[in-house]
Amino acid sequence: MAFMWIVCLALASLASSYVSAEEGTIDCDFESTDIYACGYTTDDAPYSQGTAYPWFRRAKYTWSSGTGPWLDHTLQTEEGHFIYLEASYRGEGFKGNLTSVEAKSSAEGSCLSFWYSMWGADMGTLNAYTASADPNGPLGEIRWTRSGPTEKNIWYPASFNIEPNMLFRLRFVGIVGKSHLSDMALDDIKMTDGLCESTEA
Ligand SMILES: [Ca+2]
Numbered sequence: 001m002a003f004m005w006i007v008c009l010a011l012a013s014l015a016s017s018y019v020s021a022e023e024g025t026i027d028c029d030f031e032s033t034d035i036y037a038c039g040y041t042t043d044d045a046p047y048s049q050g051t052a053y054p055w056f057r058r059a060k061y062t063w064s065s066g067t068g069p070w071l072d073h074t075l076q077t078e079e080g081h082f083i084y085l086e087a088s089y090r091g092e093g094f095k096g097n098l099t100s101v102e103a104k105s106s107a108e109g110s111c112l113s114f115w116y117s118m119w120g121a122d123m124g125t126l127n128a129y130t131a132s133a134d135p136n137g138p139l140g141e142i143r144w145t146r147s148g149p150t151e152k153n154i155w156y157p158a159s160f161n162i163e164p165n166m167l168f169r170l171r172f173v174g175i176v177g178k179s180h181l182s183d184m185a186l187d188d189i190k191m192t193d194g195l196c197e198s199t200e201a
């Protein structure tokens with residue numbers, strides 16, 4: 001019986017994870033060894049201080065004190081990883097895109113959930129879109145948005161619903177705030193079948 005239960009759980013978790021024809025999945029805990037785990041991509045926008053791209057994978061912290069998470073959400077150890085928008089050297093209003101592989105919501109609709117860290121005195125804005133599946137297509141409807149610092153340096157949950165059978169790419173657009181104290185991070189992105197309670201940002 002115990003074995004059957006494990007098989008059922010394994011099948012259920014497979015069913016809720018949409019695997020694209022491309023390499024990658026929309027579900028991501030950023031623990032894979034790839035720099036852009038799960039097929040997520042960011043802009044090609046290196047800055048003068050190095051070859052970094054706007055969003056990148058990182059463990060522990062973001063180099064800057066006074067902003068960014070301390071430890072990831074999945075493992076909550078120094079071995080765990082998150083992905084974040086590096087605000088240092090970018091300047092106010094800089095926009096960094098983080099885009100998933102193509103995904104499709106289920107026939108009954110889907111719930112998109114994730115954890116975010118937006119701690120830092122000059123925190124900017126984070127927007128989530130269900131963008132066109134075509135990488136050059138429109139950004140589409142904004143599904144979730146949040147501006148300014150959170151009260152504490154902890155991870156906060158977020159979720160929103162997606163209508164049935166929608167083909168899309170999840171796109172996060174991070175907009176840097178007034179100073180470098182604007183490192184925003186994401187972890188444990190997951191799409192599950194059926195609708196959920198949307199969170200107010
Ligand atoms: Ca930084």
Ligand SMILES: [Ca+2]
Nearest residue numbers: 029072074081
């Ligand atoms: Ca993680």
